[in-house]
Amino acid sequence: MNPKITYPIPVRQHSFYRTTRAIVRIVFLTAAFVCVLLNVILKGKAWSLVVLWSLFSIWQLVFSLKLVEYSVFSHITHIFIDAIILLWLIDHFLAPGWASTVIPIVFFAAMLTMFIIYFVTFDRKHRHLTSMLVMGLLNLATIPYYTHHWPIDNWVAFAFQIASAVLFLVLLIISWKDIPGELNARFKTKNR
Amino acid sequence: MIPELDKLKGGLSEKEQISIDSYFDRLQDAIDLPVYYRNSLISHFTQAFESYLDEGKKADEIIELLDPKHLGDFYSRRERGFLSLDNAAIIYPLGMRYGQMPMFRVSAELKDEVDPCILQLALDFTLKRFPTFSAVVKRGFFWHYLELTNYVIQVEEENDIPCKPISVFLRSSRSFRVLYYKKRISIELFHAITDGNGALIFLKTLIAEYLRLNGKTVSCTNGVLDIDEAPDPREFENEFKKAEGSDDFSTFMDKPSAQLDGKLANLNITRVIHFQMSCTQLKEVSRRYGGTITAYILAVLFLAARDSISKKNGLLNMQVPVNMRKFNGSKTLRNYSMYFNTSMDLSEITDKEELVPLLNEQIRERGSETVMTQMMKTTGKLIDSLAFLPVFLKNPILQLVYSFFSNRIICNTLSNLGMISLPEEMKDEIVKIAMILVPGRPNRASASLATVNDASILTLTKANRETVFEDRIYEYLKEDGLNVTLEGSVEYES
Numbered sequence: 001m002n003p004k005i006t007y008p009i010p011v012r013q014h015s016f017y018r019t020t021r022a023i024v025r026i027v028f029l030t031a032a033f034v035c036v037l038l039n040v041i042l043k044g045k046a047w048s049l050v051v052l053w054s055l056f057s058i059w060q061l062v063f064s065l066k067l068v069e070y071s072v073f074s075h076i077t078h079i080f081i082d083a084i085i086l087l088w089l090i091d092h093f094l095a096p097g098w099a100s101t102v103i104p105i106v107f108f109a110a111m112l113t114m115f116i117i118y119f120v121t122f123d124r125k126h127r128h129l130t131s132m133l134v135m136g137l138l139n140l141a142t143i144p145y146y147t148h149h150w151p152i153d154n155w156v157a158f159a160f161q162i163a164s165a166v167l168f169l170v171l172l173i174i175s176w177k178d179i180p181g182e183l184n185a186r187f188k189t190k191n192r
Numbered sequence: 193m194i195p196e197l198d199k200l201k202g203g204l205s206e207k208e209q210i211s212i213d214s215y216f217d218r219l220q221d222a223i224d225l226p227v228y229y230r231n232s233l234i235s236h237f238t239q240a241f242e243s244y245l246d247e248g249k250k251a252d253e254i255i256e257l258l259d260p261k262h263l264g265d266f267y268s269r270r271e272r273g274f275l276s277l278d279n280a281a282i283i284y285p286l287g288m289r290y291g292q293m294p295m296f297r298v299s300a301e302l303k304d305e306v307d308p309c310i311l312q313l314a315l316d317f318t319l320k321r322f323p324t325f326s327a328v329v330k331r332g333f334f335w336h337y338l339e340l341t342n343y344v345i346q347v348e349e350e351n352d353i354p355c356k357p358i359s360v361f362l363r364s365s366r367s368f369r370v371l372y373y374k375k376r377i378s379i380e381l382f383h384a385i386t387d388g389n390g391a392l393i394f395l396k397t398l399i400a401e402y403l404r405l406n407g408k409t410v411s412c413t414n415g416v417l418d419i420d421e422a423p424d425p426r427e428f429e430n431e432f433k434k435a436e437g438s439d440d441f442s443t444f445m446d447k448p449s450a451q452l453d454g455k456l457a458n459l460n461i462t463r464v465i466h467f468q469m470s471c472t473q474l475k476e477v478s479r480r481y482g483g484t485i486t487a488y489i490l491a492v493l494f495l496a497a498r499d500s501i502s503k504k505n506g507l508l509n510m511q512v513p514v515n516m517r518k519f520n521g522s523k524t525l526r527n528y529s530m531y532f533n534t535s536m537d538l539s540e541i542t543d544k545e546e547l548v549p550l551l552n553e554q555i556r557e558r559g560s561e562t563v564m565t566q567m568m569k570t571t572g573k574l575i576d577s578l579a580f581l582p583v584f585l586k587n588p589i590l591q592l593v594y595s596f597f598s599n600r601i602i603c604n605t606l607s608n609l610g611m612i613s614l615p616e617e618m619k620d621e622i623v624k625i626a627m628i629l630v631p632g633r634p635n636r637a638s639a640s641l642a643t644v645n646d647a648s649i650l651t652l653t654k655a656n657r658e659t660v661f662e663d664r665i666y667e668y669l670k671e672d673g674l675n676v677t678l679e680g681s682v683e684y685e686s
Contacts, residue, residue, distance in 0.1 A: 001659070001666050003465055007681035008373055010352045018291075018458075068285050068331050071365075178272075185274040185339070186332040189579045 021063050028055045045093045053089055057082035073117055077131040080110035081138065104160035107139050111164040118171060129175060129182045136168035194220075196238040200245070208251040212241075215255045222260040224268040229344045233267060236312045236344075240405075243309045257405055258313065262420060266320030266342050273340035275327065279432035279571045280527035281384040285329050285336040286583075286590040287598075292460060293357035297628040298391045298609075298642075299371075299378035300399055303621050306372040307406070312347045314402035315370050319345065321419045322394050324428055324526060328365050329384055333582055336384075347372060353461055353684050354653075355380050355630045370398070375623070377402070383527070388609055388627055388640075389515050390525040393417065395625075396614065403621055414613040426523040431516065435568035446533055446601040449509040452500045452636035454658030460630050465662050465680035467650040467669060468624065471611070471643045477672045481548035486512065486608045487555055489641055489650060490534055491547035496664035497603055498541040508541070509533040511602040512559060515610075516568070519561045530567050532558040533602060544668070599632035609642040624649055631655040657683065 032055055039048035061079060084106055091099030114132055121128070143161050172179070194216055201209045219237055223230050237258060244254045277285070284294045319326050326345065327338035345366055350373035358369060358380075368381040377399060381391050397417045400410040412418040471485075478488035490510055497508055513529045522528055534554045541547065557563070578586055612625055626649040627640040636656040642649050652662055669676050 001663050001678060003678035003680035005682055006374075006376075006466075006679045007354070007464060008351050009682055010684065021290075064290065068288070068329050068336060181272060181274070185330070185337055187334065188276065188332060188337065189334045 024059070024063055028059060031055060047093050050086070050089045050093055053082075053086055057086065071128070071131075073114070073121075073128040074131045076113060076117070077110070077135050080106065080113075080135065084110075084138075100154055101157050103142070104157040104164070107142070108160040108164045108167075110135055111139060111167040115167050115171065118174075129178055130186060132168075132171055132175075133179070133182075136165075136171065139164045139168060194234055194238065196235070196242075200238060200241055204245075204251060211251050211255060215258075215260075219260045219263075222263045222265075222268055224270065225342070225344070229267075232346070233316060233344045236309070236316055240309045240313045243307070257407075262317040264320045264420070266323075267344075269342050273323070275324065275338040275340065275428060276430065277329075277336055277338060277384055278430040278526045278528070279568070279575055280387070280529065282335060282575065283590060283598075284382070284384040285331070286587050289591070291357060292633070294383040294632070295355040295357065295380055295630050296383060296388065296391070297355050297378050297380040298388065298395050298625065299376050299628070300395055300625045300644075301623045302375045302377065302399070303623060305375055306377055306402075308347055308349065308372055310405045311370070311372055311377065311398075311402055314398055314405055315345060315347055317405075318394070318398045318401050318419050321397065321417055321421070321423060322525065323423055325368055325381075325385055325394060326366070327385065328367055329382070331583060334579065335583065338384075341366075345370065349373065350376070350378065353459065354378075354464060354628050354681070355461060358382060386525055387515075387527045387529045388513070388607060389517060389529070390527070392609060392612065392625075393525060396612075396618070399622065400615070400618065403618065408617060408621070410617045411615045413615045416615055416618070424523060427525040429522065429524045430526065431520075431522050431524050431528045432568050432572055435565050435572060446509060446535070447507050448600045449535075449603045450497075450501050450503055450506040450538060451603055451634055452497060452656065452658065452661055453502055454500075454636055454656035456634055456636065457655055457657060459684055460655060461628075461653055461684065462657055463654045463681055463683045464628055465652045465654070465678065466626055467652070467665065468677040468679065469648045469650070469669065469674050471646045471648040473674050474648050477674060478548070480672075481544050483548035483552040484555070485641070485648075486606065487548050487552040488544070489608070489639070490551045490555075490606055491544045492665055492668045493604055493606060493639060494536055494541050494547055494551070495544065495668055496661050498538055499664045500658065500661040501538065503538060505537065505539050507535055508538050509535045509602045511605040512555065513605070513607045514559050514564050516564060519564070530564040532563065532567075534558070544672075599635050602635065604635060605629060605631075605638045605640075607638075607640040609640065612642060612644045614644065619645060623647065626651045628653050637661055 032052055035048040035051040039046060061075070061082065084103055087099050087103055087106065091097070114128070114135060118128055118132065139161070143165065197212070197216060201212055204212070216234075216237075219234065223233055225233065240258060241254055244257070245251070287294065323340050324338065326342060327340045329336050330339045343366070345368075347370045350371040358366065367385045368379055371378040371380065377395070379391060379395055379398070386394070393415045396415050397419060400412070400416040401419055403410050410416060474485055474488070478485045481488055481491070483491070490512070493510055494508065501508070511531050511533055513531050516522065516528045516530055517524070534551055536547070536550075607627065607629055609625075609627055614622060622644055624647040625642045625644045627642050628651055629638040629640050631638040631653055633655075636654065636658075638653050640651045642651075652665065654662070666676060666678070
């Protein structure tokens with residue numbers, strides 16, 4: 001059976017990404033297993049959580065890109081959120097005492113980055129609404145946590161938190177018209 | 193200021209130059225898009241203008257053909273629109289995995305070589321009539337949904353394996369692609385947007401517009417929509433919500449089906465094969481066996497599958513989609529198909545004389561309006577019961593359910609688009625139409641049948657490298673005296 005070829009012959013593409021992904025998956029799973037095992041055997045603080053979260057974040061951000069609704073803006077949001085969780089884990093399980101200052105700075109950096117991208121791509125601003133809302137609300141949610149758990153005399157942290165909140169407020173004011181529609185679409189329960 | 197405009201006007205009379213300036217002013221007024229898309233859309237017009245001028249057309253003729261009124265207000269709209277996914281579509285984004293996206297293709301071969309510039313403009317004009325096609329899938333907290341966009345979609349030259357997953361990155365984010373290759377125009381769609389029949393209407397309308405831009409007149413009949421008409425709200429309907437039936441729980445579940453031998457390839461498609469036959473001949477042969485064309489082709493598939501499976505016992509299921517529009521004349525352009533399984537035990541698959549009447553009976557019973565409507569109602573109930581489960585929980589659950597019950601219970605799918613009607617003026621322009629379905633894992637093949645004029649194309653899409661299945665199909669068709677012409681792709685390498 002010899003059909004007449006009526007389709008173009010595709011240029012053979014290197015399956016570099018696919019191969020790398022397969023190798024990395026094995027390496028990551030092995031590393032995760034070994035770390036948890038060592039942590040259980042050696043006891044002490046749950047430092048393996050730091051490793052697990054790092055591996056998970058790298059996998060999510062590099063090797064398992066979202067299939068629906070991927071954008072630079074949402075990717076950056078993910079990077080910042082993953083980094084903040086990682087910083088908190090390091091502070092909690094490995095080297096305590098510095099996250100109270102560093103995390104607000106990272107939050108501020110995240111809000112500032114979003115602020116800049118938001119204005120550079122203003123004609124497509126609605127695309128970024130959800131990521132922006134998530135990041136802003138997370139930032140707001142951590143303010144009481146900071147003031148309650150850490151000494152209030154950490155004014156640097158507090159100032160950065162407030163600055164982030166102000167940036168968020170500005171973004172909210174600019175896009176307040178789009179927010180109800182966005183929330184309605186995102187939180188609709190009835191599919192029919 | 194459009195940079196290409198000076199080049200375009202070179203050598204034209206002053207009157208023509210003024211007309212062109214005024215034309216492009218009107219064009220720019222009709223576009224209010226982000227800069228990238230705006231420039232891209234305008235360049236489609238300048239390129240087409242240039243191409244027409246090279247052909248020797250007069251500026252006024254071109255201006256009339258490319259009148260910006262055909263863009264409507266689609267590219268100047270700022271408001272956003274959202275649509276829920278229909279009941280058949282909601283599983284598709286949830287069931288997606290890396291490198292696997294439920295895609296399908298409908299393509300038409302024209303009499304003449306395709307002009308990409310004109311095809312691009314035809315797409316720009318046609319898209320406004322099909323707003324749901326330019327929608328992108330977004331992830332909500334409880335469900336995925338569609339966000340209607342008005343971004344410009346570029347036609348592409350076909351140079352890759354059919355139905356490759358659509359890139360979801362950044363600007364190219366979209367839900368379908370339009371491809372051209374020699375005389376063929378293809379559209380490949382993410383199944384969440386529409387089904388085969390919706391895609392066919394889009395393809396016919398696109399080709400009708402392409403022909404209009406080539407100076408031919410095509411009437412808006414037989415599934416060709418008038419692109420200058422406002423979209424009919426009935427075309428966006430989620431028809432599943434209208435399903436009526438008893439409260440009996442109709443089930444999708446079945447026993448796992450035997451699968452064709454051969455290792456499943458890494459690629460979603462390893463080869464495409466078209467078996468082209470005369471519809472008249474095919475009808476005669478089917479009638480000889482006492483069945484419809486669908487029953488006859490299914491019998492051939494069952495026999496070929498039996499020969500490609502080393503097991504001698506076990507259930508073999510072939511899935512048949514049913515176009516629900518035929519029951520109520522719905523105008524929806526979204527998914528509106530249900531499925532049923534035709535089943536045989538491998539040991540009972542004997543010959544076509546016995547199989548065709550049996551399959552005919554199964555099609556009549558299992559594909560009846562009552563059964564299909566009941567299944568639609570069950571789908572609705574299932575969806576309602578999951579309404580308050582967040583997507584991140586639905587995702588793994590439905591992926592598991594999907595992998596266990598959707599494709600494992602079938603060996604193959606046969607989707608018959610039937611006799612595709614065309615407006616009289618298009619009949620001479622379209623040589624054949626075919627549909628490619630990506631086999632869902634772990635199926636090794638899927639099949640579709642489409643007939644236009646007298647050309648019936650049975651398309652087999654493979655996902656393994658064994659060739660027994662297609663070889664046997666060919667032999668079974670030939671032994672009934674059918675004159676089969678074979679076309680297809682090379683075997684794709686991973």
